[in-house]
Ligand SMILES: [Fe+2]
């Protein structure tokens with residue numbers, strides 16, 4: 140599939156139109172969720188990469204798409220908002236609720252075994268993870284109890300009556316703005332964890348539990364990037380448009 144990129148194409152335009160591009164950008168360390176509004180050429184050059192090489196890699200990925208549980212190459216622009224919200228909850232929220240406590244336990248084991256030699260790195264890493272965990276757990280609850288039920292209700296109401304139901308936050312844009320701020324905080328915490336660990340470089344004396352911790356944190360990062368992408372780049376803009384048109 141030929142991919143057309145010009146000087147105005149943003150990272151968001153690319154990943155929304157070509158879902159297979161996400162895993163390429165993830166592997167290259169290019170932010171496609173919180174930083175989706177950046178022009179692709181700018182993001183690629185900031186990462187010290189060559190645009191033609193990135194476009195080639197994205198084209199190859201689009202021709203031979205790979206899927207995994209968290210990364211489906213479905214075009215979510217075509218789905219209903221309810222299907223998308225269900226997918227986010229069933230896949231990414233369920234994953235977070237399992238992974239966050241599991242990684243917190245692994246942190247305790249690793250610090251017990253390696254704290255004496257590696258606490259300079261492990262202590263700030265665990266503190267950053269703890270802050271991230273607390274914020275995400277609250278964040279998931281707000282989405283599940285306020286924003287997502289409203290989006291489902293809005294879609295059903297627009298379909299049945301053509302009208303948007305009242306929103307107690309005034310407009311759907313208010314909770315969305317708050318969720319986006321929290322996504323930015325989560326994105327910054329993930330970047331900080333990468334910098335504290337030197338891109339998850341394992342110390343030479345690391346045991347298998349230490350390796351499992353870093354592997355788990357990398358997986359958490361990739362899953363959260365995909366999760367935020369689906370919300371920031373697809374769900375939220377579509378909900379804003381539906382509210383305005385209803
Ligand atoms: Fe979410």
Ligand SMILES: [Fe+2]
Nearest residue numbers: 278282318370
């Ligand atoms: Fe979110």
